[in-house]
Amino acid sequence: MGKVADLMDRLTSLCKRRGFIFQSSEIYGGLNGCWDYGPLGVELKRNVKNLWWRDVVTSRDDMVGLDASIIMNPRVWEASGHVGGFADPMVDCKKCQGRFRADQLYYAVRQGQSRQGGNASVGFSAIADKAEDALVAMELQLKKKGRQIREWTNDFELIRYDHRQSEQTPCPACDEKGSLTAPRAFNLMFKTHVGALEDSSSVAYLRPETAQGIFCNFKNVLDTQRLKLPFGIAQIGKAFRNEINPRNYTFRSREFEMMEIEFFCHPSQADEWYQYWRKARFDWYVNLGLRSDRLQLRDHEKDELAHYAESCVDIEYAFPFGVSELEGVANRTDFDLKQHQEYSGKDMSYYDDQSKERFLPYVIEPSAGVDRSVLAFLCEAYTEDEAPDDKGLPQKRVLMRLHPKLAPIKAAVFPLVKKDRMPDIAHKIHEQLKGRWNAFYDEKGAVGRRYRRQDEAGTPFCITVDGQTLEDQTVTIRDRDSLAQDRVSCDKILGYLREHLGN
RNA sequence: GCGGGCGUAGCUCAAUGGUAGAGCAUCGGCCUUCCAAGCCGGCUAUGUGGGUUCGAUUCCCAUCGCCCGCUCCA
Numbered sequence: 001m002g003k004v005a006d007l008m009d010r011l012t013s014l015c016k017r018r019g020f021i022f023q024s025s026e027i028y029g030g031l032n033g034c035w036d037y038g039p040l041g042v043e044l045k046r047n048v049k050n051l052w053w054r055d056v057v058t059s060r061d062d063m064v065g066l067d068a069s070i071i072m073n074p075r076v077w078e079a080s081g082h083v084g085g086f087a088d089p090m091v092d093c094k095k096c097q098g099r100f101r102a103d104q105l106y107y108a109v110r111q112g113q114s115r116q117g118g119n120a121s122v123g124f125s126a127i128a129d130k131a132e133d134a135l136v137a138m139e140l141q142l143k144k145k146g147r148q149i150r151e152w153t154n155d156f157e158l159i160r161y162d163h164r165q166s167e168q169t170p171c172p173a174c175d176e177k178g179s180l181t182a183p184r185a186f187n188l189m190f191k192t193h194v195g196a197l198e199d200s201s202s203v204a205y206l207r208p209e210t211a212q213g214i215f216c217n218f219k220n221v222l223d224t225q226r227l228k229l230p231f232g233i234a235q236i237g238k239a240f241r242n243e244i245n246p247r248n249y250t251f252r253s254r255e256f257e258m259m260e261i262e263f264f265c266h267p268s269q270a271d272e273w274y275q276y277w278r279k280a281r282f283d284w285y286v287n288l289g290l291r292s293d294r295l296q297l298r299d300h301e302k303d304e305l306a307h308y309a310e311s312c313v314d315i316e317y318a319f320p321f322g323v324s325e326l327e328g329v330a331n332r333t334d335f336d337l338k339q340h341q342e343y344s345g346k347d348m349s350y351y352d353d354q355s356k357e358r359f360l361p362y363v364i365e366p367s368a369g370v371d372r373s374v375l376a377f378l379c380e381a382y383t384e385d386e387a388p389d390d391k392g393l394p395q396k397r398v399l400m401r402l403h404p405k406l407a408p409i410k411a412a413v414f415p416l417v418k419k420d421r422m423p424d425i426a427h428k429i430h431e432q433l434k435g436r437w438n439a440f441y442d443e444k445g446a447v448g449r450r451y452r453r454q455d456e457a458g459t460p461f462c463i464t465v466d467g468q469t470l471e472d473q474t475v476t477i478r479d480r481d482s483l484a485q486d487r488v489s490c491d492k493i494l495g496y497l498r499e500h501l502g503n
Numbered sequence: 504g505c506g507g508g509c510g511u512a513g514c515u516c517a518a519u520g521g522u523a524g525a526g527c528a529u530c531g532g533c534c535u536u537c538c539a540a541g542c543c544g545g546c547u548a549u550g551u552g553g554g555u556u557c558g559a560u561u562c563c564c565a566u567c568g569c570c571c572g573c574u575c576c577a
Binding site: 397 | 513537550567577
């Protein structure tokens, strides 16, 4: 365990040291769950988003983009189920630390006994949507304890949890009486007010997901883009969740960025497209350098499925702190369009003029966390190996083996030493490169030190102007991972990089 | 949100109820012809706010943040 924490520590330390990721508002002590991307981090993150956009939008014929607003009409969140489902009052057990929805907590109390002095005799508690289900749950509990059902069903009365009677309510998990806290509301949506008046009529929310902006614009996109099913709408943007407990570096943040696709299709084709996207999205990560044996597809169990989803799979990565979700691919059926049709009163159906059929499309949703991808790429890239020093002795080396397409800096240009016109030539090469790629120039200090700095930044190639350059117009190009150097003619540098960077 | 641990320089770590040190990094200079060399010099810290005290980085309280375990994760 110490080793795991250690690895994350070394990674976070490097990210700070080299300018990948900083804590938000650090000079004021930071803010839990919020992070800033530094000069290297912003390049990495932008590369992730650009590659995603290119792969799922611009290189396809069946996808268009969208950039919806973060603050939307609050009724959107009533339709989506976020307001109702997430404002639930919760109670905690102080003994076993269990947490339960107060409106789903039932308990059984023996009738009449409380009037005879003393506390009412309490049987069991259970969590259920309805009272009947609570009875069933309690019967199961009793059976487990080897008692007869008849023994209590007649004598006990089922009561919905009321905090004023918390003294006699046993915890559904540990049976301890009087250990439950007062109900508290947990809504993961950030609330704000639109306009100058801060009253209940002006309440609005920061979106907790980008998906609803797509659903709300389904008709607009359909009407303006001459699209036919199946097609998708893609969006990259910030979302906000007031997480109870942000943890694991940038993995669970309160402000985060998502890359989401809503792919609309005929209900009969939904499963086919679901299968397509779960594979396509898995392969995307592998192609950008995540090792497939650290990635897995995990199908949700039936009882784990969200209320809107028919099927759902998580693409999970083995982070140092545990296997965690990068992206979910879900078959959301027609749930969302149906909800918005009902709440807005606007028709959301699609008319297929070939089959003369009118229907609500099903939707497959690949929903990825940008920050989580970035973190996975960083974890995957972090490597410690050994490289020889100037005396040939092996020294520890830290490098970020980022895929060249993801690397913040594509190439660094160095004069071997700061004399003999070497800086002039190196400057010219840098000028040539920086119009096309993010390239970096450095002439200070020993060249070995400059190489090591670029290793930590994940720069795949270092181009060095040396004594031989002055004679035959060639430079060396050093590979980050192998340390091997190719000697390349100055006029072939662009071609070399194009070939090796893959873009 | 609960329980436990922890906050000293950019990073990693010392020390102390009475002047806060080191290594590395960084910056400037010298020197350097291929992988963190060397020398000289510079910048940089007790998370924040209260309290106790003649004096607090040290003790106490609060707060913010981080880590671990639980919890949560439409």
